[in-house]
Amino acid sequence: MDVRTFCLGVLTMGDASGYEIKKRLEGPFQHFYDASFGSIYPALNRLQDEGLVTCTHEAQNKRPDKKVYALTAEGRLAFIRELSGDPGADRVRSEFLVLMMFAELLPLRHVSKVIDDRIAALRGIVDQISAQACAETSPSHRFVRGYGLAMYRTAIDYLTENRHLVEGDALMAQVKEDRTNGHAPAVKAAQAAE
Amino acid sequence: MDVRTFCLGVLTMGDASGYEIKKRLEGPFQHFYDASFGSIYPALNRLQDEGLVTCTHEAQNKRPDKKVYALTAEGRLAFIRELSGDPGADRVRSEFLVLMMFAELLPLRHVSKVIDDRIAALRGIVDQISAQACAETSPSHRFVRGYGLAMYRTAIDYLTENRHLVEGDALMAQVKEDRTNGHAPAVKAAQAAE
DNA sequence: TTATCCATGTAAGAAGTTACATGATTGA
């Protein structure tokens, strides 16, 4: 599912400019999709060339002009066709989990801070999702919203209850290193080298 | 966290060839990282050029030769340095959730099948993770494993308990379309057009 | 006998990020 297809999807919910599409990506979609301006604007131009969207220029007072895009019938069909196949597997790349995996190489301070930050960030997202009005949205939107909430809450609970596992690993590595080195752990050296 | 860095990480757990690194990616890492041969082999060659890994050729009987890579001291430091910053946000791209979001555009049959398949796939992964021996691995590894299990189980439960939300949306769209069109829903037309 | 596993690699291309350019407006 590339950015072009995703833009078609957002446009099924109503006309929008490139800027607005990007803003919506910070809303309900943020948990399973992201794209930058640098990919959205070219995508929209290409969709227009292909006749999948139309574009209307809107002059605004005291604001730059807007290019508002609307789906064509073919655009709608193209999007539905795209969704009609089997969805591919989720692509996930979590630097956080990689870091957890190798916690034994890192000082406890750092590991603990990373976990604290992660829990705080997850709580922030949960609050943000919870704050979003929900009554007037469609059941599908509530489904996706609820899915996100369930996953984030599980993550918070898991981290809170099991962080001692990684923190134990990190601590022991540090003690071992302090004993052999006498003083500064490897990470200090690495940071100094930069 | 690019493939090069990730290869360094895998090598902290022991020497390995490119092929073996790829195989390990299908094990405990599969849930938060993936990479293809086409990115692993060039990554290892570049790491060697930079002196972060060394390479030993191992002849095997009745098998192609192997190039076994080992971390150098600088490689180990480079990896630790990489992990010493703040981990970036997870990158997630879920075609499944996008499909759920737009379920009202799709026939109920398809939506239901996609959810059935997803639940089956998630159960498969849970079984696979559960089957992995766990006693002899490090606490960090158990932590990451448990994290994956918790998330997958939450997803299965949520889908099972809330699928009626999206399925209701899909059903209504279909009924509406059947009334206005008199016969074939838009998806059929889209599929025929291919 | 056909597919899959082992094992490494290259080349072409897709896709996306980052950084830059432009410029008015508004709030702190």
Add this chain to the structure above:
DNA sequence: TCAATCATGTAACTTCTTACATGGATAA
């Protein structure tokens, strides 16, 4: 006055995927 918001775009670059090439061994 400084940063952020609105608004669009391009260009250079990185990164990764896909497809291909090679070829013996083994299991169904």
